[in-house]
Amino acid sequence: MQIAIGLYPGFTALDAIGPYQVFTAVPDVEVVLVAAERGVLADDNGLLHLTIEHSFDEITTPDLTLVPGGFVTRRLARDRDPIVDWLADTHATTTFTTSVCTGALLLGAAGILDGIDATTHWFAYDELARYGARPTEQRVVRRGRIWTAAGVSAGIDLALTIVAETHGPEIAQAVQLGIEYDPQPPFDSGAPSKADPEILALVRAVSEQKEAAVLAGP
Secondary structure, eight states: OEEEEEOOTTBOHHHHHHHHHHHTTSTTOEEEEEESSSEEEEBTTSOOEEEEOEETTTOOOOSEEEEOOOTTHHHHHHTTOHHHHHHHHHHTTOSEEEEETTHHHHHHHTTSSTTSEEOOOGGGHHHHHTTTOEEOOOSEEEETTEEEEOSTTHHHHHHHHHHHHHHOHHHHHHHHHHTTOOOOOSSSOSSTTTSOHHHHHHHHHHHHHHHHHHHHOO
């Protein structure tokens, strides 16, 4: 089983690395990192640099695609970045097409989410709806062979759920134990419906400011 994690400059690290950590622990799975071009790719903070050894034109029929989010996804979707066409093309033959966080906007731009329930980071619900999807606050949403996960950390839940589907719940539980994924957050404020209004307003303001800066960039 080949799992291709599609990347682009400015991706959010945990969106990709969380699922990567899960999938690479599964027997008989080949995980490849793929982007428009081979070379070094930086995350949205410019601190994490990954060496990409496969380009989109080399990985054309993966069994599963996963695309992470990032503040830049709104622009990539609008400008139909090469990753959008890659997602559209590979979706014709994938067993599962998946996204984490605002990676769902790229699936939407590829025409994959039209008319179905999907999730993304809560900050991007309105943008997701513009692509014909029906946003939901669920952490992981499956509609047929299309899977979407909510913001950032939800990618781990997505990957474990997929492993349970493809390799059985015992393997998924073994991987979960192996990475000691036993969430016990210090605060119950990890979703907009749970957070205090002041916290929600603060995060929204910071997110809007950061996204505006990214979209105004080159």
